[in-house]
Amino acid sequence: MGGYFGLAVLVGVALLLTTGQCDVSCRGTDGRAGEAGAPGRNGYPGVKGQKGESAVKDDGPVNVDVLLRLKGEQGSRGPQGVMGPKGFRGHLGAYGDPGALGRPGPEGKSIGHGGQLSPQQGRSAFSVIRTDNSYPAIGQAVTFQSTVVNTRDDFNVATGQFHCRVPGVYYFNFHSLAKVSVxxxxxxxxxxDKLGFCDYNRNIDQVLSGGVVLQLRVGQRVWLESFRENQRDSEIRDNQEKRIIFNGFLLFSNPE
Structure with a gap:
């Protein structure tokens, strides 16, 4: 028993001596870092947070620039929705501006016996004025310089003749103003028979008038003509102011 105790004492002394010497010169080399372990499993979902406070509405004007910055990117176009019910009829809008006048149409043709004329075909009227101060040439059609009305261009101003394109009953009349006999x-x-009208005066303004109702067929012509009866040569050469108005219009059509 005593021998073992002494051996233990010797071992303990040896250990103390060895430890004291290796504190400085007997330190071992650092080991390598260990490898990363395998990823762990996902944890359990956290607890749902509390509801946030409501946004405060601004009473001031809307800032468009801010709205544009907050606006997200435009998404793709969605499919067409179902057509909604028909709405109420709106109020009648204001009249638009009149359109431009169209070009004259082609000349019409006779529709034959027993037909009926359209409203457009059954219209014909003219009113022309002679402003030339010279005395109208004797025995010739009176020509005119101004046109007031000339539907369908049935009256030729250059020749002074009316050309019937719509058969029917017409009324023609004229009025002249001059200081000499006309x-x-x-x-x-x-x-x-020719219908003649004369006016004899003594250098004062006087109006001469005449009129007639005629039944016309397509192609027949009507004109105003000057003729000589008791006029003096000086009157025929007169260049004082004169005015002659010649009118004609369709009373009712009568298809051939």
């Missing part, structure tokens, strides 16, 4: 007559192939 004789005028309405002439047409539809007349068996």
């Amino acid at each position: 004789c005028l007559r309405i002439t047409s192939s539809a007349l068996t």
